[in-house]
Every structure is written in structure tokens, then in C-alpha cells.
Amino acid sequence: MSDPSDELRICPHCGQLNSVYTLICINCGQELDDIFEIEGLEDAPLENPDGQSLEEVLNSLDENPLLSHEEENTEDSGEDSEVETKEPSDEEELLPSWLDKIRQRAKDEDPSGDLAKAGKAADEKRDQVDEAFDQVLRRIRESEQNKAGRTRKAESDLVDENGDPEWLRRIRELHPDQDESLENASTASDDEWTDEELEELFRKELGLHKPDEKPEEAQGEIFAEQETNEESQAEPEFIPDDFHNIPEEDIPSPWTMATNEESDTSEAPQDINSAQKDLENSEGLAVTDEAEADEPLVEAVEPHVIDDFELDDAEASPLVDNEESEDSDLPEVKEAETPDHEEEQSENEEEEIDESPQPTEDVAPDLILLRDQRDRARILNEIISQEGRRSIPLPHENKNNHRLGSVILSLLLILGILATILFMPNGSPAFPNSPTAIAFAKNLETISEGQSVLLVLDYQAGSKNEIEPLLEKLLESLETKNISLRVVTANPENLWLSAKLFAGSPSEIEFIPGGVLGYLSLAVAEKPVWGTLPIDKAVKTDPDIFAGLSHIILVSDSSEFVRSWMEQISPFQLHLNTSVITTSVSAPMLSPYFASGQIKGYVAGLSDAKTLGVEKDLLVNQRAFQVGTLLMILVLLLGIIMKLDEDSRSNAERSTE
Amino acid sequence: MSRSDLILSLAGLVLSLMVFSYFLDDKLLFGLAMVSLVGISAGFVVLVLVQKVLFPMAIEPLMDFPQISALLALIPLILAILLLWSYFKKSSKLSGIPLGLVLGAVSALLIFGLARGTLAPQLLSLVNAFDPAKMTTDGLPNWSGIFEAFMVLAGVLAVLFAFHHPKLNKKQDPFNPSWLDGLSGFGQLFIGITFGAVFVGLFSTSLTALIAYLQTLVDFVKLWI
Numbered sequence: 001m002s003d004p005s006d007e008l009r010i011c012p013h014c015g016q017l018n019s020v021y022t023l024i025c026i027n028c029g030q031e032l033d034d035i036f037e038i039e040g041l042e043d044a045p046l047e048n049p050d051g052q053s054l055e056e057v058l059n060s061l062d063e064n065p066l067l068s069h070e071e072e073n074t075e076d077s078g079e080d081s082e083v084e085t086k087e088p089s090d091e092e093e094l095l096p097s098w099l100d101k102i103r104q105r106a107k108d109e110d111p112s113g114d115l116a117k118a119g120k121a122a123d124e125k126r127d128q129v130d131e132a133f134d135q136v137l138r139r140i141r142e143s144e145q146n147k148a149g150r151t152r153k154a155e156s157d158l159v160d161e162n163g164d165p166e167w168l169r170r171i172r173e174l175h176p177d178q179d180e181s182l183e184n185a186s187t188a189s190d191d192e193w194t195d196e197e198l199e200e201l202f203r204k205e206l207g208l209h210k211p212d213e214k215p216e217e218a219q220g221e222i223f224a225e226q227e228t229n230e231e232s233q234a235e236p237e238f239i240p241d242d243f244h245n246i247p248e249e250d251i252p253s254p255w256t257m258a259t260n261e262e263s264d265t266s267e268a269p270q271d272i273n274s275a276q277k278d279l280e281n282s283e284g285l286a287v288t289d290e291a292e293a294d295e296p297l298v299e300a301v302e303p304h305v306i307d308d309f310e311l312d313d314a315e316a317s318p319l320v321d322n323e324e325s326e327d328s329d330l331p332e333v334k335e336a337e338t339p340d341h342e343e344e345q346s347e348n349e350e351e352e353i354d355e356s357p358q359p360t361e362d363v364a365p366d367l368i369l370l371r372d373q374r375d376r377a378r379i380l381n382e383i384i385s386q387e388g389r390r391s392i393p394l395p396h397e398n399k400n401n402h403r404l405g406s407v408i409l410s411l412l413l414i415l416g417i418l419a420t421i422l423f424m425p426n427g428s429p430a431f432p433n434s435p436t437a438i439a440f441a442k443n444l445e446t447i448s449e450g451q452s453v454l455l456v457l458d459y460q461a462g463s464k465n466e467i468e469p470l471l472e473k474l475l476e477s478l479e480t481k482n483i484s485l486r487v488v489t490a491n492p493e494n495l496w497l498s499a500k501l502f503a504g505s506p507s508e509i510e511f512i513p514g515g516v517l518g519y520l521s522l523a524v525a526e527k528p529v530w531g532t533l534p535i536d537k538a539v540k541t542d543p544d545i546f547a548g549l550s551h552i553i554l555v556s557d558s559s560e561f562v563r564s565w566m567e568q569i570s571p572f573q574l575h576l577n578t579s580v581i582t583t584s585v586s587a588p589m590l591s592p593y594f595a596s597g598q599i600k601g602y603v604a605g606l607s608d609a610k611t612l613g614v615e616k617d618l619l620v621n622q623r624a625f626q627v628g629t630l631l632m633i634l635v636l637l638l639g640i641i642m643k644l645d646e647d648s649r650s651n652a653e654r655s656t657e
Numbered sequence: 658m659s660r661s662d663l664i665l666s667l668a669g670l671v672l673s674l675m676v677f678s679y680f681l682d683d684k685l686l687f688g689l690a691m692v693s694l695v696g697i698s699a700g701f702v703v704l705v706l707v708q709k710v711l712f713p714m715a716i717e718p719l720m721d722f723p724q725i726s727a728l729l730a731l732i733p734l735i736l737a738i739l740l741l742w743s744y745f746k747k748s749s750k751l752s753g754i755p756l757g758l759v760l761g762a763v764s765a766l767l768i769f770g771l772a773r774g775t776l777a778p779q780l781l782s783l784v785n786a787f788d789p790a791k792m793t794t795d796g797l798p799n800w801s802g803i804f805e806a807f808m809v810l811a812g813v814l815a816v817l818f819a820f821h822h823p824k825l826n827k828k829q830d831p832f833n834p835s836w837l838d839g840l841s842g843f844g845q846l847f848i849g850i851t852f853g854a855v856f857v858g859l860f861s862t863s864l865t866a867l868i869a870y871l872q873t874l875v876d877f878v879k880l881w882i
């Protein structure tokens with residue numbers, strides 16, 4: 001190695017130190033033209049009337065048969081000189097005047113041909129520099145292609161004894177709990193995805209080719225360079241970070257990807273410095289063979305190719321589109337290529353296009369891989385997150401989340417009512433008289449002595465405490481008027497539920513089978529001349545239950561029963577006055593029938609008990625009712641507020657998404 | 658308190674506590690209480706039906722054979738046997754005969770009853786709301802009656818248009834709702850008020866039942882204190 005200070009050249013444009021064999025300044029990219037200046041030719045352009053540049057001069061020297069054959073005729077230089085002197089007549093008209101001057105000066109000052117040899121040597125050096133540079137670029141591309149191909153090959157070919165590929169095993173290692181379910185699912189049905197199909201799908205998703213489609217040449221180089229890469233793993237900036245590091249770290253997020261990119265770009269200046277040093281120290285770069293210009297040279301030149309100009313941009317924004325920055329380097333690289341290698345370059349480009357779907361033949365691949373790595377990581381993240389997840393949510397999935405709140409609210413309501421019953425006196429109801437209850441009372445007053453009233457029972461045990469106080473008061477009123485009362489029911493439960501109310505009454509509860517249809521048959525059918533109907537057998541007394549009636553009082557906790565009665569029975573018994581004793585639930589549904597006059601009136605629950613004059617001892621504790629109502633109103637308001645808050649939050653999250 | 662009342666009260670107390678155990682996320686005791694309720698109710702209903710329906714309506718008329726009433730009693734008996742046959746052979750088409758008769762008769766009755774018992778009287782009521790006799794009082798306009806009549810008409814129309822679905826109409830622009838959409842919203846207001854009233858009634862009935870049974874339990878416990 002010679003002294004580096006002797007090998008450096010200063011760029012006339014920016015002052016950057018460059019190697020003597022560098023054609024283009026590594027800082028400003030301007031051509032270093034004066035490298036091929038030849039002593040004795042400094043004045044030639046000045047003397048050239050045509051204003052030809054040095055390159056044209058050199059090209060003319062290449063084309064000059066005198067100089068091209070000089071090396072072959074070094075031994076016969078004397079004869080050549082004679083030939084040249086003998087044959088100037090053919091070329092004198094074509095050759096420029098400065099060439100004549102060169103020849104003349106060569107004859108005068110250098111009759112042995114040293115000047116021509118110096119020009120030829122400079123030309124050869126230039127060719128060697130270009131060739132070496134082309135070889136460097138070609139090796140960079142080949143090495144990156146081999147790296148990408150090796151990682152893909154390693155990923156796709158690492159198959160265990162079960163036939164599972166490497167990437168699938170790593171996914172299962174990340175999610176060991178789902179491994180069993182996947183295996184069970186795969187064994188349960190033959191229609192499930194096989195590993196080969198998953199691998200094929202995975203390759204399609206990532207845009208990879210089958211390992212069989214890889215060129216043999218690349219595959220051979222993959223394993224040939226594995227050893228060299230193992231040695232070069234000590235240098236982290238040259239480790240191929242294409243894909244294989246994703247499962248080792250718990251699925252890198254885009255932020256970690258960004259930090260990786262920043263770390264990569266932050267290492268770039270060091271790489272550039274080392275590359276410059278290698279370039280400066282590699283004195284025999286232009287004259288070395290392939291063995292000498294192996295991996296260190298490639299690694300040293302690679303960062304220079306990556307971001308010689310875009311380094312600042314890459315550091316400022318590591319996630320910028322690196323392809324554009326790389327595209328800006330392309331003209332510079334292409335300018336350095338010589339026409340001698342254009343065919344090889346075109347062949348390499350065709351191979352690269354065939355091998356890889358990405359346009360990596362013109363762009364440094366390591367920067368593209370960062371963004372590509374992010375896309376693949378995202379795909380992998382989606383695949384892993386969807387693995388073993390059910391697509392249909394289970395009903396009542398979050399039921400246990402509200403269990404504690406329900407218990408607390410229920411206990412609060414029960415304890416409040418119990419405390420009111422135990423420690424507070426029973427209040428008196430102060431509800432206003434409703435028009436329907438007043439109408440019911442008036443209709444009840446119209447029942448005169450001796451008339452017949454049909455009482456139809458249809459209520460459950462749950463509404464017993466709301467209906468029976470009203471029913472008991474009604475029975476007292478009818479009993480005082482000496483009314484003929486007939487009690488029927490289609491609900492078997494009322495046979496024992498209401499039996500206590502009619503214990504001292506002459507009336508007996510009769511069961512009518514068939515529900516509303518049974519009432520309908522009794523309301524419509526006429527007694528046949530040939531005998532009795534089967535339903536007549538079910539009624540103990542007179543089967544004509546509507547005969548001689550003036551009023552019908554329905555005692556029901558179901559608005560549906562009342563509606564069915566009004567629809568099915570009342571149209572056939574229009575002369576009867578119908579009134580209803582019901583609960584608070586059914587009251588709103590009966591108001592249209594009251595408004596249309598189909599029902600003469602109805603009383604509904606505790607709120608209408610005052611109209612009938614029901615004593616407070618027969619009713620439930622009014623204070624407890626008030627406390628319970630107050631607590632439930634609070635619960636409803638809290639529920640409404642929480643629901644509105646939850647909806648607003650969900651809407652806000654949806655809008656942000 | 659008699660002995661039977663005491664036993665029934667104790668049973669009621671135990672069953673109530675079993676039902677309340679549902680608040681503590683207990684399924685066994687609550688399930689036992691529910692099964693007991695269903696089983697006792699079903700057993701009681703079966704006894705009632707056998708005593709008051711099957712025997713007097715299906716078995717007893719057969720004693721008068723060959724009278725017409727006995728022959729007529731054969732018809733429901735045969736239909737009942739066909740219906741039972743479906744329990745043993747579900748693919749039997751013969752069981753469809755009694756089901757078809759029942760469903761057909763019930764459907765006809767429902768449609769007829771709905772038209773005659775609800776629609777026609779309600780429409781007549783709407784028309785009667787605009788009766789001049791109701792809209793005037795002593796020769797002067799009865800503003801409350803007039804307001805009530807128009808509110809009833811508006812409510813009926815709005816609720817009818819509440820079931821108008823503009824999304825089904827492909828020609829309508831969803832971003833430019835028509836006046837029917839506004840009327841539909843007005844109808845939904847009426848429906849909301851109705852359901853609110855039903856909910857209040859449901860809550861009132863449930864609270865009354867809860868207070869009554871808690872009062873019963875308190876009275877029962879007070880007997881021993």
C-alpha cells in the first residue's frame with residue numbers, strides 16, 4: 001500500500017478528497033476530468049481550433065490505428081514509424097491538425113513512443129477502473145439477490161419431521177395455546193387447510209415464488225454464501241433483515257419497524273466512512289481480480305451506493321419513500337457503466353426481473369426490504385391475530401360483568417322496601433280518580449237488584465295482590481244488592497286461587513274448557529234438538545251462561561284476554577255491559593276500547609283502588625310502594641345516563657377510527 | 658294460624674329464599690324452585706283437564722252410544738288420537754288433520770274477530786270523535802273535544818305512517834327525507850308513549866307483588882318474634 005496522501009485527489013468543484021481512480025466525486029458527483037491529463041497535452045486544447053475536449057481526444061486516440069497497434073508492434077516500432085510515414089497520404093485529410101502536431105512532437109521529443117505508451121496506459125487504467133466499478137456494482141446486486149433468495153429458500157425449505165414449515169412452527173410457538181385447537185381442527189375435518197396449502201397461500205400473500213422456481217444458479221450460491229454470512233454476522237448492518245427476524249421478536253409493530261429503520265440509517269455514515277477508507281486504501285482496486293474484490297469490497301461500496309446523497313433525508317425521515325431516493329442514484333451509477341458490460345447488465349436485469357416480482361434490479365434492496373418487512377409484518381400480525389379467534393360473538397358474553405351491579409341494585413331495592421315495611425307506618429293512597437275508574441263505578445251502580453252478572457276470572461298468582469282487593473270490594477258491593485252472580489273461568493289456576501274469595505258465597509267457580517274458544521262456543525252455539533253438545537257436559541249447571549245477563553265483569557291481568565273477549569265474544573253479546581278489573585300493566589292497552597265504548601269502564605290496580613273505596617289495610621304498604629317507585633326511578637335515570645355516556649364514548653371512538 | 662297455613666307459609670318462605678338465591682348467581686336452588694312450580698302447575702292442570710274435560714266431554718258421551726251425541730263425541734276422540742300419533746311417528750301426515758282443523762279455525766276466528774271486534778269499532782270511534790254534538794257545548798265550540806278529536810286522528814295517521822319504511826323505496830334519496838319521514842317520527846313518538854305507559858304498569862305490578870310477598874314474609878317472621 002502506498003501513502004494515501006499520494007493517492008487522493010481533490011475535487012475541483014467541492015474540495016472533497018477522492019481516490020485517484022474515482023471517476024466521479026463521492027460528494028458532489030461531478031466528474032473528475034483531469035485524471036487523464038497527459039503531460040505535454042495541456043496546451044493541446046488551446047491549440048485545437050475545434051475546441052475538442054479531452055474525452056474526444058482520448059476517443060480519437062482509441063480509434064487511431066497507430067496507437068491501437070502500437071503495443072503489438074512495440075518490437076517493430078521502427079518499421080511502424082516508417083509505415084506511418086509512408087501512409088499519411090490516406091489519412092492526412094481526415095486527421096485533425098492537433099494530431100499531426102502530436103505525432104510531430106512524438107517524433108521530435110519521444111522517438112521511442114513513450115508518449116503513446118503513456119496514453120495507452122492511461123486508457124487501460126480507465127478501462128480497468130470502469131470494469132472494476134462495474135464488477136463492484138454487479139456483485140452488490142448479485143449478493144443482495146442471493147441474500148433475499150437465501151432467506152426465502154431457508155424459510156420455505158426448513159420443514160420439520162411433521163412437514164410443517166418454519167414460519168408455521170414459529171407462529172405456533174408464539175401461540176402455544178392455539179396450537180392444540182388448530183391441530184384438533186385440522187384432524188377433525190379433511191376440508192381444513194393443509195400445511196402445503198397454507199404455505200402456498202403464504203407465498204401468494206407475500207409475493208414469493210415457489211422454491212422449485214428458483215434458478216439453480218441462485219440456489220447454489222445461497223448455500224455457498226451461508227458460511228460467509230455466518231462470519232459476517234458480527235457486522236450487524238449487513239445481516240439480511242428481510243423476514244426471518246419477525247417471529248423472533250414478538251411481531252414488530254410499525255413503531256419498532258421505524259426504530260429499526262432509524263438504526264439502520266444511523267449506521268449508514270459509519271458505513272460510508274469505512275467505504276471511503278476502503279476505497280482510498282484499495283490501491284489495486286482497478287487491477288485486482290475477483291478474488292481480491294470479494295465481500296469486503298462489496299460491503300464497503302454498498303453504503304456508498306445506498307445513500308450517498310440521500311443520507312440526510314434518510315436520517316431526517318426514516319420512513320420516507322426510499323425508492324425515490326434510490327432512483328435518484330440511478331443515473332450516477334449508470335454513467336459509470338461502460339458499454340462493454342451493457343450486455344451482461346441487460347442479462348442480469350432480465351434474470352432479476354424473472355426472479356423477483358419487485359423492481360430490485362435498479363434499487364438497492366436493503367432499503368426496500370425495510371418497507372417490505374413492515375408490510376409482511378402487518379400481514380403476519382393479522383394472520384396471527386385471527387388465528388383461533390371466533391368470528392361470531394357469543395350471546396350474553398359479558399353477562400358476568402353486570403352481575404355485581406344487578407345484585408347490588410336488587411339488594412338495594414329489597415332492603416329499602418323491607419326497611420320501609422318494618423320502620424314506617426302504612427300510608428294511605430292519594431291517587432287521583434281516573435275517568436275509567438269513575439266510569440266503572442258508575443256502571444257498577446247501574447246494576448240493580450235482581451239482575452244477573454257474569455264474572456269471568458283470568459289472572460295469575462303474581463297479580464293476586466293487585467286484583468283481589470278490587471275483586472273483594474266488588475263482591476261486597478254485589479252482595480249487598482242481592483245480585484245473581486255466576487263465576488266462570490277458563491284458567492285452571494283460578495279454581496284454587498280464587499276459591500277463598502267465594503268460600504262464603506253461593507256462587508261456585510265453573511271451569512269452561514277451551515279458553516276463549518270455549519266461551520265462544522257457549523256464546524254462539526244454540527242448543528240442538530237432537531241432544532246436547534259435548535261442551536254442555538262440561539258445565540255443571542245451565543250451559544247457556546249468557547242467558548239473562550245484564551253485565552259482564554272481566555277480572556283479568558292480561559290485556560290479550562280482554563282483547564280476545566272483545567273481539568270474539570262481545571260481537572255476539574252486544575247487549576251486555578262489559579267492565580274490567582285489571583292490573584296497571586294492561587290499563588294502557590284497554591284505553592282504546594274504553595274510548596270506543598266497548599268497555600264501560602275499568603279499574604287498574606292500586607291507583608284505582610280509592611275509587612272503589614278499598615280500605616288501606618287490604619292494599620299493600622303504600623310507603624313501601626312509594627319508596628320502591630323512587631328507587632326504581634333513580635335506577636332508571638342512572639341507567640339512562642350510563643347508556644348515554646356509553647353511546648357517546650362509542651361514537652367518539654368510532655369517529656376517531 | 659292453622660297447621661296447614663303454617664306449612665304453606667314455611668313452604669312459601671323456603672321457595673322465596675330459593676328464588677332470591679338467583680341474585681347470588683345460584684342456579685341449583687333457583688332451578689329447583691322453578692321446576693317445582695312448573696311441575697306442580699302441570700300436575701294440577703292435568704288433574705283438572707282429566708276431571709273436567711276428558712272424562713265429561715270425551716268418555717262420558719260414549720256411554721250413550723249409539724246416540725248422536727255419542728257419535729259426535731267420536732270425532733274429537735279420533736282427532737285426539739291422530740294428534741297423539743304424531744308423538745310416536747313424527748313423519749305421519751295423519752296428525753296434520755287435527756292441526757289443520759284447529760289452525761284453520763283459529764285463524765279464521767282471529768281475522769274475523771279482529772276486523773269486527775277491534776278495527777271496525779275503533780274506526781267508528783274515530784269518526785264519532787268528530788260528531789258535531791261532541792264538538793259543541795251549548796252552541797259554543799268545545800275546544801277540548803275538538804283538540805281531542807284532531808289529536809286522535811293525528812295519532813292514528815302518524816302511527817300508521819310509522820310503519821312506512823322509506824329504505825324499501827329505492828327511488829327515495831336517503832339524504833333528503835320526505836315529509837313522510839317526519840310524520841313517521843311523530844308516530845314513533847305515540848308508540849314510545851304507549852310503550853312507556855306499559856312499562857310503568859309492568860313496573861307497578863311487579864313492585865306491588867314484591868311488596869305484598871315481602872309483607873307476607875315479614876308478617877310470618879313476626880309470629881315467631
